[in-house]
Amino acid sequence: MRRAELTVAALLLLAAASAAGFVVVYALDSIGHQTQLLGLTLGAAFACVAAALVVAGRHLVPVEDGEDEYGSPAPEAVDQVAEVVEEGAVRMRRRRLLAGAGAAAGAAIGAALLAPVVSLGPAFDLAALARTPWRRGRRLVDEAGAPIPAAAVRPDEFVTAFPEGADPEEIGSPVILVRLDPARLRLPAARRTWAPEGIVGYSKICTHAGCAIALYRAPLFEPAEQPPGLVCPCHYSTFDPATGGTVVFGPAGRALPQLPIRIDRQGNLRAGGTFSGPVGPSWWGVRRGRATS
Amino acid sequence: MIRPVVRALDERTHAAPFGVRALRYLFPDHWSFLLGEVALYTFIVLVATGTYLALFFHPSTAQVVYHGSYAPLDGTRMTEAYRSTVQLSLDVRAGLLMRQTHHWAADVFVAAIAIHLMRIVFTGAFRKPRELTYYVGLTILVLALLEGYLGYSLVDDLLSGMGLAIGYAVALSIPFVGANIGQLIWGGPFPGTADFWSRMYIAHVFLLPLLIATLIAIHLVLVAALHHTQFGGGRRTERRLVGLPAYPAQAARSLGLMFAVFAVLFLLGGLVQINPIWLWGPYHVADGTNGAQPDWYLGWLIGALRLMPSFDVTILDYTVIPNPFWGGVLFPGLVFGTLYAWPSIERRFSGDRARHNLLDRPRDVRWRTATAAGFLSWVFLIFLAGSADRAYVLFGWSYETQLQIYRVLVFVLPPVVFWLTLKVCDELRRNEEVSRRRREAEAEARAAANRA
Numbered sequence: 001m002r003r004a005e006l007t008v009a010a011l012l013l014l015a016a017a018s019a020a021g022f023v024v025v026y027a028l029d030s031i032g033h034q035t036q037l038l039g040l041t042l043g044a045a046f047a048c049v050a051a052a053l054v055v056a057g058r059h060l061v062p063v064e065d066g067e068d069e070y071g072s073p074a075p076e077a078v079d080q081v082a083e084v085v086e087e088g089a090v091r092m093r094r095r096r097l098l099a100g101a102g103a104a105a106g107a108a109i110g111a112a113l114l115a116p117v118v119s120l121g122p123a124f125d126l127a128a129l130a131r132t133p134w135r136r137g138r139r140l141v142d143e144a145g146a147p148i149p150a151a152a153v154r155p156d157e158f159v160t161a162f163p164e165g166a167d168p169e170e171i172g173s174p175v176i177l178v179r180l181d182p183a184r185l186r187l188p189a190a191r192r193t194w195a196p197e198g199i200v201g202y203s204k205i206c207t208h209a210g211c212a213i214a215l216y217r218a219p220l221f222e223p224a225e226q227p228p229g230l231v232c233p234c235h236y237s238t239f240d241p242a243t244g245g246t247v248v249f250g251p252a253g254r255a256l257p258q259l260p261i262r263i264d265r266q267g268n269l270r271a272g273g274t275f276s277g278p279v280g281p282s283w284w285g286v287r288r289g290r291a292t293s
Numbered sequence: 294m295i296r297p298v299v300r301a302l303d304e305r306t307h308a309a310p311f312g313v314r315a316l317r318y319l320f321p322d323h324w325s326f327l328l329g330e331v332a333l334y335t336f337i338v339l340v341a342t343g344t345y346l347a348l349f350f351h352p353s354t355a356q357v358v359y360h361g362s363y364a365p366l367d368g369t370r371m372t373e374a375y376r377s378t379v380q381l382s383l384d385v386r387a388g389l390l391m392r393q394t395h396h397w398a399a400d401v402f403v404a405a406i407a408i409h410l411m412r413i414v415f416t417g418a419f420r421k422p423r424e425l426t427y428y429v430g431l432t433i434l435v436l437a438l439l440e441g442y443l444g445y446s447l448v449d450d451l452l453s454g455m456g457l458a459i460g461y462a463v464a465l466s467i468p469f470v471g472a473n474i475g476q477l478i479w480g481g482p483f484p485g486t487a488d489f490w491s492r493m494y495i496a497h498v499f500l501l502p503l504l505i506a507t508l509i510a511i512h513l514v515l516v517a518a519l520h521h522t523q524f525g526g527g528r529r530t531e532r533r534l535v536g537l538p539a540y541p542a543q544a545a546r547s548l549g550l551m552f553a554v555f556a557v558l559f560l561l562g563g564l565v566q567i568n569p570i571w572l573w574g575p576y577h578v579a580d581g582t583n584g585a586q587p588d589w590y591l592g593w594l595i596g597a598l599r600l601m602p603s604f605d606v607t608i609l610d611y612t613v614i615p616n617p618f619w620g621g622v623l624f625p626g627l628v629f630g631t632l633y634a635w636p637s638i639e640r641r642f643s644g645d646r647a648r649h650n651l652l653d654r655p656r657d658v659r660w661r662t663a664t665a666a667g668f669l670s671w672v673f674l675i676f677l678a679g680s681a682d683r684a685y686v687l688f689g690w691s692y693e694t695q696l697q698i699y700r701v702l703v704f705v706l707p708p709v710v711f712w713l714t715l716k717v718c719d720e721l722r723r724n725e726e727v728s729r730r731r732r733e734a735e736a737e738a739r740a741a742a743n744r745a
Contacts, residue, residue: 026386026387034386035387035389035390035393035563036563036564037563038387038390038563039390039393039394039559039560039561039562039563039564040560040563040564042390042559042563043555043556043557043558043559043560043563043564044556044560045556046552046553046555046556046559047552047553047556047560049552050549050550050551050552050553050555050556051549052549053545053546053548053549053552054545054546054549056545057541057542057545057546057549060545061541061542061545062541062542063537063542064537064538064542065322065535065536065537066317066319066535066536066537066538067319067528067533067534067535068319068520068533068534068536069532069533069534070519070520070531070532070533070534070650071518071519071520072648117477118477120477120478120480120488120492121476121477121478121479121480121481121486122476122481123473123474123476123477124473125476126472126473126476128476128481128482129465129472129476129482131482160579162579168577168578168579169484169577169578170482170578171482171483171484171578173578173579174578174579204579205578208462208598208616208617209458209459209462209463209598209617210458210459210461210462210483211455211458211459211581211585212455212578212579212580212581213581214580214581214582214583215581215583232581233455233581233582233583233584233585234455234458234459234581234585234595234598235595235598235599236599236682236692237603247603249603249693250599250603251598251599251600251601251602251603251604251616251617251620252603252616253603253604253605253612253615253616254605254612280462280482280483281458281461281462281465281466281483281615281617282465282466282605282612282615282616283465283466283471283472283475283612283615284467284468284469284471284472284612284613284614284615285472285611285612285613286611286612286615287610287611287612288605288607288610288611288612289610
C-alpha cells in the first residue's frame with residue numbers, strides 16, 4: 001500500500017515535470033525538432049498520469065464487485081402515458097379532419113422552409129456541366145500562358161495544355177497532348193484530320209471520377225510492352241490515345257473526349273473545334289459519344 | 294470539506310440522489326468494453342485540437358501566391374485555405390503538433406468505432422432492448438466518415454483536391470438526381486464556387502461535430518438507462534449484473550484509459566509524421582499524382598471504385614447510371630444498409646424476440662459469427678484491393694493481374710470464410726466439451742481413489 005502510494009506520487013510528479021518541460025520547449029524560440037519534443041513532453045505527461053491512475057486503480061482504491069438488477073419494462077406507466085395522451089384529445093371529435101389539416105400545414109411549411117435550398121446552386125442548369133471554353137481556332141497554351149509549338153510535344157512524353165485566355169481551373173479546360181506514330185493511329189474515320197503529325201489531344205479530366213490524367217504509359221520496348229495508355233492515378237482507368245481515347249482498362253464507362261488539333265502557320269497548336277463528347281465524370285442523361293465507329 | 298460543497302449543490306439542484314446512483318452505477322468488466330471509451334476520449338482530443346486549428350485556418354479559395362518560410366513552395370499559386378494550413382503547420386508554434394494529433398485522432402476515432410462495432414455484432418449486444426443504442430452508434434460511424442473526409446478535403450492540397458473530385462463524381466453518379474445534387478452542393482460544376490468552401494467548413498467545424506456530440510450523448514444515456522451488457526457465468530444472469538462501481542474503481546480505470554489515449558495521440562502527433570501537405574503541393578484541376586491514397590477509413594470505398602469493371606447502365610447513347618455509383622453509392626449503401634437491418638434480419642430468422650442482457654460468446658452462435666466474418670472478409674478484401682497500386686510499387690506485382698484476382702476473390706472468399714468460421718466455432722465448442730468431460734472423469738477418478 002505504502003509503495004503504491006509512493007509510486008503514484010512519483011508518477012504524478014513526473015507528469016508535472018514533463019508538462020513543465022512542454023512549456024519550456026514551447027517557450028524556446030528556435031530549437032530543432034520542436035514538434036517532436038512538444039509531442040514527447042506532452043505525451044509523456046499524459047502517460048505518467050495514466051500510469052498513476054492505473055496503479056491507484058489496482059492498489060489504492062477498493063476494487064469490489066457490486067450487484068444490481070437490470071431494469072425491466074413498466075407496462076403500468078405505458079398505460080398511464082397512453083391515457084394522458086388520449087385524455088388530452090378527448091374534446092376532439094373530427095380527428096381525421098384535424099390530422100389531415102395538420103399534416104397539410106406541416107408538409108407545406110416544411111416545403112417552404114426547404115425551398116431556399118435551391119439558392120445553393122444552379123440545380124437545374126445541367127448544360128453548365130458540359131460547358132467548355134474550347135472553340136475552333138483557340139490557341140493551346142501552357143501553364144504560363146505561352147503558346148505551344150508542335151515540336152514541344154515529343155514522343156514518350158505528355159504535355160498539359162489550356163485554352164488561351166480561359167480559366168485553367170474549369171474541368172473543361174485542361175488537355176493532355178501526346179505524339180504518336182501517325183501510322184499507328186486508329187482514329188474514327190470522322191477524326192482523320194484531328195491529329196496532325198500524330199499529335200492527339202484529349203480532355204485531361206478522367207470520365208470516371210474527375211481526377212486529372214497524370215500518367216502516360218509510353219512503351220520503351222514496344223514488342224514486349226503494352227501499347228501507349230493514358231492513365232488516371234485515382235482508379236487507374238486506362239485510355240488508348242491511338243483509338244480516340246477508348247477505355248482499355250479500369251472502371252471508366254466512356255471514352256476520353258478528344259480535342260481536334262491543328263497546327264497554325266507559326267507552327268503552334270490550335271483547337272480545330274470543341275471536344276468529341278462531354279468532359280469530366282458522367283451523370284444521368286449524359287451522351288456517351290461514340291469514339292469508335 | 295466534501296459535505297458542505299455537496300450540500301450547497303444539492304440545495305440548489307436537488308441532484309444528490311442522482312449523484313448517489315451515478316457513483317454506484319456498475320460497469321461489468323471485460324477488456325473489449327473499453328473500445329467505445331477509446332472512441333469517446335479520442336473525440337475529446339478531436340474537438341480540442343480542432344478548435345485550436347480553427348483559430349488559424351482560413352476557409353477561403355482566394356488565389357494567392359506563396360511567399361512564406363517554406364522555400365520549395367515559394368512563388369507557387371495556391372488558395373488561401375492551403376496557404377493558411379501550410380503556415381499553421383510550419384510557422385505557428387505547436388501548430389504542427391496540433392494538426393498531426395488532430396489527423397491521428399481522426400484515424401483512431403474511426404478505428405475505435407469500427408472495432409467497437411465488431412465487438413457489438415460478434416457478441417449480439419445489439420439485440421433487444423438495445424437496438425436504438427446500436428442504430429445511434431452506427432449513425433455516429435457514418436457521420437465520422439463524412440467528417441473525416443471533409444476534414445482532409447478542407448486543406449486543398451493535391452490529395453484533398455483529388456478526393457473532392459471523386460466525391461463530386463460519386464454525387465453526380467446518383468441516377469436521376471445526382472447532377473442536380475452535385476450542382477447544389479458545389480454551387481456549380483466542379484471545382485465549385487467559393488461558397489463550397491464555406492459549406493464544407495461549417496459542416497466540418499459545427500454541424501457534424503454538433504450532431505456527433507448529440508448522438509454520443511444519446512448513446513451514453515441509452516447505455517446507462519439499460520445498463521451495460523455482460524458475459525454470463527457465476528452470479529451474472531439475465532436479471533442480475535455484476536460489475537465495478539463507477540466510483541472509485543471504474544473511475545480510476547476509465548480516467549487512466551483516457552490519459553493513455555491522450556498520451557498515445559499526442560505522441561503520434563509529435564513523433565510520427567502524417568499528411569505532410571507541404572510536400573503534396575496545392576491542388577489544381579489539371580494536376581494529379583500517382584500512388585494517391587485516402588485515409589484508411591475510406592480505403593474500402595476507393596477499393597470498390599477501382600475494382601469495378603468498366604460498366605455504365607445506358608439506354609442507346611444516353612447514360613443512366615454512371616460507373617462511380619457502384620463503388621461510391623451502392624457498395625457503402627449495401628454495407629451500412631445490411632448493418633442497419635441486421636437486428637431485424639436476425640430477429641426474423643431466429644424468431645428470438647426476448648430481452649437479452651447477457652452477451653453471446655461468438656462460438657455459441659455459429660451462424661451469426663460466420664455470417665459476420667464472411668461479410669467482414671468481403672469488405673476487408675475490397676479495402677485491400679484499394680492498395681493494389683501500393684503492392685505494385687512495393688513488390689512489382691502487375692496491377693491489372695492483381696485486380697483480376699480480386700474480382701474473383703470477392704465472390705469466392707466470403708463463402709470460404711463463412712464455412713471456415715462455422716468449422717472453427719464447432720471445433721472450439723467440441724474442445725470445450727472434451728475438456729469438460731475430462732475434468733469430470735478426473736474428478737470421478739479422484740473421488741474413486743479417495744474411496745478406495
